[in-house]
Amino acid sequence: MIHIEQLQKSYGKVKAVNGIDLRVEAGELFAFLGPNGAGKTTTIRILTGLTRIGSGRVRIGGHDIVATPREAKRQCGLVPQHINLDSELSVRENLEIHGRLFGMETPYRRRKIRELLEYVELLDRIDTLIKQLSGGLKRRLMIARALMHEPRVLFLDEPTVGLDPAIRRRIWSLIKRVQQDGTTIFLTTHYIEEAEFLAGRVAFLDQGRIVALDSPQILMASLGEWAVDRMNGEGIETRYFATREEAAGFTSSQDCGVTLRRVNLEDAFLHLTGKKVVS
Numbered sequence: 001m002i003h004i005e006q007l008q009k010s011y012g013k014v015k016a017v018n019g020i021d022l023r024v025e026a027g028e029l030f031a032f033l034g035p036n037g038a039g040k041t042t043t044i045r046i047l048t049g050l051t052r053i054g055s056g057r058v059r060i061g062g063h064d065i066v067a068t069p070r071e072a073k074r075q076c077g078l079v080p081q082h083i084n085l086d087s088e089l090s091v092r093e094n095l096e097i098h099g100r101l102f103g104m105e106t107p108y109r110r111r112k113i114r115e116l117l118e119y120v121e122l123l124d125r126i127d128t129l130i131k132q133l134s135g136g137l138k139r140r141l142m143i144a145r146a147l148m149h150e151p152r153v154l155f156l157d158e159p160t161v162g163l164d165p166a167i168r169r170r171i172w173s174l175i176k177r178v179q180q181d182g183t184t185i186f187l188t189t190h191y192i193e194e195a196e197f198l199a200g201r202v203a204f205l206d207q208g209r210i211v212a213l214d215s216p217q218i219l220m221a222s223l224g225e226w227a228v229d230r231m232n233g234e235g236i237e238t239r240y241f242a243t244r245e246e247a248a249g250f251t252s253s254q255d256c257g258v259t260l261r262r263v264n265l266e267d268a269f270l271h272l273t274g275k276k277v278v279s
Contacts, residue, residue: 001026001153001184002047002060009042009054009208016042017054018208024186026152029179031199032188033269039208040188041081044157047186049073061152074102077146081158083138085145087131091122094130095145102149109148116144120174136167143174153184160194172198192266202265206273219268227267229259238267 002024009017017039024030032040045051047058049069058065061075085094092113099109117123120140130138139159146154156175160168168191175198179185189195195202196216204212204219212219224240226247231237240263241247251258 001028002030002186003058004047005057007043007046007053007056007058009039009046009051015208017046020056020208020210022203022210022213024184026184027179027182028201029175029185029187029199031195031202032186032205033190033192033195033202033265034205035190038205040190040205041157042208043205044078044155044186044188048076048078048155050078074149075152077149077151077154079139079142079146079154079156079159081161083135083142085130085138085141088129090127090129091117091133091141092126094141095148098145098148104149112148116147119147120144134167136163136170139163139167139171140174143171143178147178147183151183153186154178156185156187156189158189159187160189160191168194192264192269196265204269204272212268212272216265220263220265223263223267223271225263227261227263229261230254231256238270240267 002022004020004022007017007020008015020043032043034040042051046053047060047065049065049072053066060072063072063075065072086097089097095113095116096109099112104112114123117126120143122137122140122144125133125137133141143159159175160171163171172194175185175187187195187198200215201213202216202219203210224242226241226244228239228241228247228251229236230239239250241250247260251260
């Protein structure tokens with residue numbers, strides 16, 4: 001569904017995207033994981049036609065984004081990082097505008113609005129002004145808006161940023177439902193647990209390059225199953241172990257405070273890049 005070959009984009013001397021090769025299959029939920037400034041948002045902006053490509057080639061649903069940009073864009077729905085709904089309009093009116101921009105005929109557009117609002121559990125807010133909605137409700141509406149024209153690929157750029165954990169998990173459930181209904185999803189995030197829970201495959205992005213790409217389970221298993229954090233003179237040191245018994249044996253031999261826990265996806269990222277996901 002998404003085919004990227006040697007994608008590059010520079011701003012002056014800074015290479016925001018530095019030679020990315022990637023294929024995302026139809027129906028997949030794929031995640032880009034990396035610290036701020038790693039190139040996640042630049043990549044999504046290129047894929048959705050909001051930023052001009054530097055060099056390389058990108059195809060969305062078989063359509064080249066340079067040679068056939070209109071056809072490529074029609075394959076895509078985008079939920080940007082920042083809320084960009086019209087706060088002076090109602091829920092219905094925001095979706096109406098989007099539908100008209102995509103040339104949807106009136107009967108179909110109106111039916112689709114009601115279907116999507118029911119889908120994201122906002123039908124009872126159809127005539128509510130955007131400025132009266134909470135952050136979580138606005139995020140759900142942005143997903144509905146992105147699905148109005150039935151895109152084959154949904155791009156989510158930090159879709160739960162700023163939301164509390166309970167609302168974030170509700171958005172996760174909605175995202176999984178969208179994927180299960182057949183939409184390919186390309187997610188960028190710096191919430192480690194978000195990528196670990198949602199994605200079938202994850203790419204670690206660092207300084208515009210993919211430094212690792214696999215399922216979260218395989219990336220984590222490369223370190224072991226258990227981790228022990230201990231303080232040393234320079235900060236927190238982490239050791240990894242294949243079994244709980246090995247980790248517990250190491251813990252019992254320490255004369256300082258330690259923490260025993262399961263390996264997570266951030267451990268794998270730190271191991272490969274030496275950086276935290278959030279920076």
